[in-house]
Amino acid sequence: MERILRGIMRYRNTTREQMVKEFQRVRDNPEVAFTGADAKRMEIVNHVVAQNKSGDAAYLKAVSLAEEILPNGRNVRMAKLAVDKGIQVDLTTGYSTEEVCYAQVIPTKDHTWRDLKRLRKNVNLFIKPKAVFFTCMDSRMIPTRYTDTHVGDMFVVRNAGNLIPHAHHFQDEHFSCEPAALELGCVVNDIRHIIVCGHSDCKAMNLLYMLRDPDFASKNNRRLSSLRSWLCTHATTSLEKFLEWGEKGMRDPLIFYSESGLRRFVAYIDPDNQFAIEDKLSQINTLQQVSNIASYGFLKPRLESHDLHIHALWFDIYTGDIYYFSRGSKRFVPVDEQSVEKLTEEVKRYYS
Numbered sequence: 070m071e072r073i074l075r076g077i078m079r080y081r082n083t084t085r086e087q088m089v090k091e092f093q094r095v096r097d098n099p100e101v102a103f104t105g106a107d108a109k110r111m112e113i114v115n116h117v118v119a120q121n122k123s124g125d126a127a128y129l130k131a132v133s134l135a136e137e138i139l140p141n142g143r144n145v146r147m148a149k150l151a152v153d154k155g156i157q158v159d160l161t162t163g164y165s166t167e168e169v170c171y172a173q174v175i176p177t178k179d180h181t182w183r184d185l186k187r188l189r190k191n192v193n194l195f196i197k198p199k200a201v202f203f204t205c206m207d208s209r210m211i212p213t214r215y216t217d218t219h220v221g222d223m224f225v226v227r228n229a230g231n232l233i234p235h236a237h238h239f240q241d242e243h244f245s246c247e248p249a250a251l252e253l254g255c256v257v258n259d260i261r262h263i264i265v266c267g268h269s270d271c272k273a274m275n276l277l278y279m280l281r282d283p284d285f286a287s288k289n290n291r292r293l294s295s296l297r298s299w300l301c302t303h304a305t306t307s308l309e310k311f312l313e314w315g316e317k318g319m320r321d322p323l324i325f326y327s328e329s330g331l332r333r334f335v336a337y338i339d340p341d342n343q344f345a346i347e348d349k350l351s352q353i354n355t356l357q358q359v360s361n362i363a364s365y366g367f368l369k370p371r372l373e374s375h376d377l378h379i380h381a382l383w384f385d386i387y388t389g390d391i392y393y394f395s396r397g398s399k400r401f402v403p404v405d406e407q408s409v410e411k412l413t414e415e416v417k418r419y420y421s
């Protein structure tokens with residue numbers, strides 16, 4: 070989890086700031102044309118060329134660059150991988166990573182069978198996934214980008230509304246992919262962190278909000294829509310929690326079951342009242358998934374012995390802010406320069 074928090078900070082400090090600034094500039098000045106010089110100044114592109122008579126100057130430049138890069142493409146990719154992986158591990162593993170990457174830029178025909186066997190062994194040495202990551206299938210969510218994670222870092226499972234069905238829905242062979250993914254990640258591969266990440270303007274959550282109308286959520290209507298049926302079956306608990314909380318004025322803390330029957334956590338949802346009503350539902354739904362994950366018997370021994378941990382993140386699509394649910398602060402806290410040290414400390418202390 071510490072690595073994910075560091076990844077979010079790298080994303081904040083690079084891509085996010087750039088994207089948000091540009092998004093705001095275009096939104097506030099729709100009449101402003103976006104020029105090649107602007108893109109070069111913002112380091113979005115490396116080259117700007119003057120247009121030619123046939124109108125294909127950019128295409129010709131791209132072709133000439135591609136011809137230049139192509140013969141070295143594999144080497145460039147391997148060098149980047151060696152640097153990325155090398156800075157995250159100890160010296161010995163770093164050397165091993167470098168060796169593997171170096172070996173891969175040598176044409177395969179030069180390898181002996183023994184070399185290939187050694188290569189595979191080394192690759193397995195540094196591929197140790199750190200998290201099973203559940204998030205929404207929304208096309209605006211690119212989890213590996215906003216957590217700055219790479220090959221071998223996470224198992225990612227995506228569906229409409231980032232739902233993990235509660236264990237009581239399943240008997241015998243009637244299972245869905247989410248618990249199977251939990252078993253594959255946490256039992257077979259011994260991963261110690263499960264992360265569930267919701268987001269703003271979630272179309273599935275917007276629909277769930279509409280399903281509070283009993284007619285819209287009727288059995289007949291559910292038969293017409295797999296999505297409505299999926300949400301009514303697996304997100305009703307989130308909706309009921311949200312409605313009960315709404316009736317009491319949206320200020321009371323909510324309580325969620327977590328790692329064991331005895332462990333619960335308290336959550337104040339959007340205490341500064343900065344998000345849309347559907348986003349509040351999305352945050353409650355994200356936390357409800359922590360309880361749903363904890364409902365699986367095959368995870369219980371590890372959860373109860375503090376060997377396996379469940380975390381919640383929430384992504385604000387329009388600002389690029391990513392929130393970590395801090396059980397200490399009892400709320401979603403934006404991961405930024407002010408909070409990151411404290412959050413990392415919390416993760417180290419309770420979830421290492």
Ligand SMILES: [Zn+2]
Binds near residue numbers: 206230231268271
């Ligand atoms: Zn969504």
